[in-house]
Amino acid sequence: MSETQEKPALMTRPIPAPAVTVESKPFWDAAAEGRFLIKRCNACGKAHWYPRTICPLCGSDDTVWQESPGEGVIYTYSVMHRSPTGPYALGYVTLDEGPAVMTNFVDVAPDGLKIGMRVKVKFQPTENGPPVPVFTPV
Amino acid sequence: MSIKGKAYIMGAFEHPTRDAPDKTTAQLHAECAKGALEDAGLTKDDVDGYFCAGDAPGFGALSMLDYMGLKNVRHLDSTETGGSSYIVHVGHAAQAIAAGKCNVALITLAGRPRQTGNRPASRAGGGGGAPQGLSDGPPEAGFENIYGGTTHNTYGMCAMRHMYEYGTTSEQLAWIKVAASHHAQWNEHAYLKNVVTVEEVVNSRMISDPLHLLDCCVVTDGGGALIVTSPEIARSLKRPKVKVIGAGEAPKGPLGGQHLDLTHSGAVWSGPRAFEEAGVKPADIKYASIYDSFTITVLMQLEDLGFCEKGQGGKFVADGNLISGVGKLPFNTDGGGLCNNHPTNRGGITKVIEAVRQLRGEAHPKVQVQNCDLAIAHGTGGSLGVRHGSGTVILEREA
Numbered sequence A: 001m002s003e004t005q006e007k008p009a010l011m012t013r014p015i016p017a018p019a020v021t022v023e024s025k026p027f028w029d030a031a032a033e034g035r036f037l038i039k040r041c042n043a044c045g046k047a048h049w050y051p052r053t054i055c056p057l058c059g060s061d062d063t064v065w066q067e068s069p070g071e072g073v074i075y076t077y078s079v080m081h082r083s084p085t086g087p088y089a090l091g092y093v094t095l096d097e098g099p100a101v102m103t104n105f106v107d108v109a110p111d112g113l114k115i116g117m118r119v120k121v122k123f124q125p126t127e128n129g130p131p132v133p134v135f136t137p138v
Numbered sequence B: 001m002s003i004k005g006k007a008y009i010m011g012a013f014e015h016p017t018r019d020a021p022d023k024t025t026a027q028l029h030a031e032c033a034k035g036a037l038e039d040a041g042l043t044k045d046d047v048d049g050y051f052c053a054g055d056a057p058g059f060g061a062l063s064m065l066d067y068m069g070l071k072n073v074r075h076l077d078s079t080e081t082g083g084s085s086y087i088v089h090v091g092h093a094a095q096a097i098a099a100g101k102c103n104v105a106l107i108t109l110a111g112r113p114r115q116t117g118n119r120p121a122s123r124a125g126g127g128g129g130a131p132q133g134l135s136d137g138p139p140e141a142g143f144e145n146i147y148g149g150t151t152h153n154t155y156g157m158c159a160m161r162h163m164y165e166y167g168t169t170s171e172q173l174a175w176i177k178v179a180a181s182h183h184a185q186w187n188e189h190a191y192l193k194n195v196v197t198v199e200e201v202v203n204s205r206m207i208s209d210p211l212h213l214l215d216c217c218v219v220t221d222g223g224g225a226l227i228v229t230s231p232e233i234a235r236s237l238k239r240p241k242v243k244v245i246g247a248g249e250a251p252k253g254p255l256g257g258q259h260l261d262l263t264h265s266g267a268v269w270s271g272p273r274a275f276e277e278a279g280v281k282p283a284d285i286k287y288a289s290i291y292d293s294f295t296i297t298v299l300m301q302l303e304d305l306g307f308c309e310k311g312q313g314g315k316f317v318a319d320g321n322l323i324s325g326v327g328k329l330p331f332n333t334d335g336g337g338l339c340n341n342h343p344t345n346r347g348g349i350t351k352v353i354e355a356v357r358q359l360r361g362e363a364h365p366k367v368q369v370q371n372c373d374l375a376i377a378h379g380t381g382g383s384l385g386v387r388h389g390s391g392t393v394i395l396e397r398e399a
Helices: A002-009 A027-031 B026-039 B061-068 B084-096 B139-145 B151-166 B170-184 B198-200 B231-236 B268-280 B294-305 B313-320 B337-339 B348-360
Strands: A036-041 A061-067 A069-082 A088-095 A100-105 A118-126 A131-138 B007-014 B049-051 B075-077 B104-111 B206-208 B224-227 B241-252 B287-290 B372-384 B388-398
Touching: A027 A061, A027 A131, A069 B151, A069 B206, A088 B151, A100 B139, A118 B198, B007 B026, B007 B084, B007 B231, B007 B313, B007 B348, B026 B061, B026 B104, B026 B224, B049 B061, B075 B084, B075 B170, B084 B372, B084 B388, B104 B348, B139 B224, B151 B206, B151 B287, B151 B294, B170 B294, B170 B313, B170 B337, B198 B224, B224 B231, B224 B348, B231 B313, B241 B268, B241 B348, B268 B294, B268 B313, B268 B372, B268 B388, B287 B294, B294 B313, B294 B372, B313 B337, B313 B348, B337 B348, B348 B388
Parallel strands: A100 A131, B049 B075, B049 B104, B287 B372
Antiparallel strands: A036 A061, A069 A088, A069 A118, A088 A100, A118 A131, B007 B224, B007 B241, B104 B224, B241 B388, B372 B388
C-alpha cells in the first residue's frame, strides 16, 4: 500500500520489458543475475555503450563482455513532469570506464538530482522481461 | 563539385491548415505539391525529381509518386534525417540538378499528428519505415527506449547540461519564444498568435525541466513543399529567383557513449560546410530560419552556426535580438515552430519556405527584413539529446 504512494515521488517508474536480441542476450542474462556487463574492445582497449559485437570506436570485432561495478557520475538529466505514473528522471551516467549510459534515476526525489552526482547501478524488475539497469545516488 | 549557383528554389508552399481531421496524409502531400508547383508556374508533368522522407505514407516515394501522378520522375531521394530531412533535400536536389539527374525537383512534407496521437507517421507503424516483421527494430531500442525518452526530456537534458556548462538561464531561453511570438502575431495562419513575455514563459507549467510549456513548439497538422530547378528553368519562370549557394549536412550521435556531448549539435559541421561552399560568413546573413522544436534547439544552433561564441547564446538572444526590426539577427519571422507551424513534428520545410519568402520580399510587411538578399535555413532532426541529423542551406536572392 505505502509503496504505491511512495514510488512516484521517488521516481521509480514502471519500465517496460526491453527488446532482447541475439546480440544483447548475454547482457540481459547477466542482468537477471544482478550483474552489470559492458562491452570492451581488446583492440583499442576502450569500453563502449550500448553493447555491440563490432567496436563502434575502432571497428574491431574483438569485443568482450566485462563485468562493471556500474558506478559513475550524472552527465545530465531531465525530470519529466507530464507522466501518468508520476515524474521520472531520464539522464546519462558517465561510467568510470568512460562511456555514457542512458538511464532512469530512481529512489531519489525530483529535486534531489545534480549534474556531477555519483550514482550506482541497480536493477529494476520489468513486466515479462529481464530487469533493467537504473541508477541511484550513492 | 560545388552546388553553388547550380540550382534555384522557384516554388514554395506552406499548407494553411493546422488541424486536418478531414484529410489524409497523402492528400496533404499532394495539396502541398500542387501549391508549390502553382507558385513556381509549373505543372506536375514538369517534375522529374522527387524527394520525401519518413512522413510520406505507405511505400514512401513510390506510393506518393503514384498518388500524385508524377509520371516523368527519373530521380528519387528519400534521405531521412528527421525534421531536417527537407533542408538536406534542398542540397541533394541541387546536387542532382548539377549532375544532370533532374531539372525540376519536388520536395514534400505532410502529416497529421493532431489526428493520430501526436506521433510521426513513421513511428506509428504506417509510415515510411521498414515493413514490420522484417526488422529487429532500432539497435539501440533495448538499451534506450525503455527509459521513457521523449522529444521533451531528451531536449531537456541538453538544456540542463548547457545551463550547467555555460550558465544559460531560463529567462534567456524564454527570449527565443518571445521573439517568435512577436513575429507570429502578424501571421494569419499561425497556431499561436498571442505575444508572450519572458515572465509568461518561465512561469508556464514545467514539462521536463528545465523546459516549460512555452519553451516547446506547437503540434500541428499540415505540410509544405518546395520546387528546386535548374538555372535554365529558373530563368524561364516569372518568380523571383532564390539561388542555392551552399549546403551542408552532418549526423551526430553518442558513438559508443565515448563521445556524448549534449551542448553541441551537428551544426558545428553542417554550418561551416555550407558557409564555405557559399563563400559567406555568419555576419553576412540578413535573415535566419533556425529549427525551433524547443527554445534550446535555437540557442545551441545559433552558437554552433557561428552567430556567437559557444556558451554566449543566452546573451545573444536576450533583449529581443531575434526580433525583426529590433534585433541583430531576425529569425523565424513566420512565428516558427514555436508559434506558427511544426507540421507532423518535422518542421524543416517551413524553415526553407520562410527564408524563400524573405528573399523574395514576400514576408509579412511587419516582419520583412529590409534588403534581404542572403538567408540561412538550418534544421536538426531526430533528437539533440540522443542522435540527430543536421542540415544547413544558404540561399541568395538573385536580382
